[in-house]
Amino acid sequence: MALQTHPAVASMREVHWVVRMNYRGRTVSWGMIFAVCVLLGQERAWSWGHWVALVLQFVAYPQLSYLLARHSAEPVRSELRILTLDSFCFGLWMSWMGAPLWLAYALCACGAMTLAAFRGMGGLYQAVLAQASGALCGVLLWGFEFRPDMGPASTALSMASLTTYLWIFAHAVNVRTHRLNRIRWQLKDSERALQQQLLEISALQSQLREQANRDALTGLFNRRFLDATMDRELARCQRMAEPLSLILIDIDHFKNINDTFGHAAGDEVLRRLAFLLSTDARSSDVVCRHGGEEFLLMLPHMPLAVAMARAERYRSMLESSVMLIEGKRMRCTLSAGVACYPVHGKGPSELMAAADSALYRAKRTGRNRIERAAEDLSTKSVPA
Structure with a gap:
């Protein structure tokens, strides 16, 4: 009462x-x-x-x-x-x-x-x-x-x-x-509690922003983050007169992997490749899942030759690795196209088109290979 x-x-x-x-x-x-x-x-x-x-x-x-x-x-x-x-x-x-x-x-x-x-x-x-x-x-x-x-x-x-x-x-x-x-x-306690709440809100906002910029399956950056970042990085490299390379990667015969081993196995392959790409990246590199089985690496201040060597190392490591997924042994390979600012373009769309064209050429000429972009570009679709 x-x-x-x-x-x-x-x-x-x-x-x-x-x-x-x-x-x-x-x-x-x-x-x-x-x-x-x-x-x-x-x-x-x-x-x-x-x-x-x-x-x-x-x-x-x-x-x-x-x-x-x-x-x-x-x-x-x-x-x-x-x-x-x-x-x-x-x-x-x-x-x-x-x-x-x-x-x-x-x-x-x-x-x-x-x-x-x-x-x-x-x-x-x-x-x-x-x-x-x-x-x-x-x-x-x-x-x-x-x-x-x-x-x-x-x-x-x-x-x-x-x-x-x-x-x-x-x-x-x-x-x-x-x-x-x-x-x-009491006011001091309330102020401390409010500051703690503000810190928690700020952390939550950062987490939400991070989640909005991350791919849920692989944990890599998504295409949205790449689009928001590439203009800024290109402008910085232009001011410093330094190169910027792109590596566009596609898993070979990924549809067959899904059909043969199941979509869970396909998801595991995507996660394994994401781990391989991110562990070898510099702090300034941006590694993102570009969509489906495609991955893209934006490499500020990296010349074309070094980017080609990096892409070849990824290809070799994936080719030589054996994945054990749900008790099944599986191998897979990748193809990649490499483009570099300012040789293959000065804007994001030009560089992306150059890398995509190089990737198409790698697919067309047998897969499991790395191709550099040509200086005269023609945009084509990548075969499945």
């Missing part, structure tokens, strides 16, 4: 902490000041009018000011105005009572300290000005008689009221500081 909060407690929680803190301090400390004034009034035989004013100021006023600030559209601004009015009233009372030493000190110190806590030195000057204005009004209304002496009981109670107010104020500040520290740590 969910616990229900008492309406009075819930209502207090809704009040702004500045209003709530000052209400508590004003109620407790002013109650003690009221007791001091009662003792002082008895010593000085006040009239009934003075007692009524005393009750209104130190008993009714704190409650009315709290209600006013609580229901204000701008509670903090309203509370600061009330604090200024407090200082004015303190000056008025001190003038009327003849500035009894400890009582005057307690009231003026509390009023000045509270405003200074919220407004800094400007608040201190504002409190002093309000107290002086109240005292001046009191002098103009009923004159001034300096009576600093107080009895032992009222003096002790004045000191106690000042001490109590300082303790209440310090306790409220301490509670607020601890609360702000907890909030600060």
Whole structure:
């Protein structure tokens, strides 16, 4: 069963902490000041009018000011105005009572300290000005008689009221500081969690981009990545006046492999060749599955002769290897066409056409061989 909060407690929680803190301090400390004034009034035989004013100021006023600030559209601004009015009233009372030493000190110190806590030195000057204005009004209304002496009981109670107010104020500040520290740590924890989530999202995005650029079967780059990369690599090689070679590879009689051994065996052949091509590649090379049983290697900064030697090494390694797939021994071969920038073209389409033409020639002249592109190109389809 969910616990229900008492309406009075819930209502207090809704009040702004500045209003709530000052209400508590004003109620407790002013109650003690009221007791001091009662003792002082008895010593000085006040009239009934003075007692009524005393009750209104130190008993009714704190409650009315709290209600006013609580229901204000701008509670903090309203509370600061009330604090200024407090200082004015303190000056008025001190003038009327003849500035009894400890009582005057307690009231003026509390009023000045509270405003200074919220407004800094400007608040201190504002409190002093309000107290002086109240005292001046009191002098103009009923004159001034300096009576600093107080009895032992009222003096002790004045000191106690000042001490109590300082303790209440310090306790409220301490509670607020601890609360702000907890909030600060919670924000730091939230920030760390958010950063971790951002890192995870970034890693996931990188993974998704990688998956979008990779062939699912072989793990090599796909044609999409090649198309996005070749223009950039060609431009870089052109700036550096260096070659860029392409090797277009096709597995010989791949359809027969699928028909004889099954598509699972064909997939395994593709994976084995992908592993062979990628393990021998440089970090700058781009090895991709170009489609079906075709693979393409883009080799920046590699001259034609070196690319031909690389392609021949691939052909020899595949020809000499025996694959054991599902208990069956199998051999296969490859054919390849090699083209190089700038000998066989200056753009991606020209180089691809040159490599494709060379591959067609390798297929047509017996397969299991490597051909370099001719300088005058004619684009043809590769026979199955």
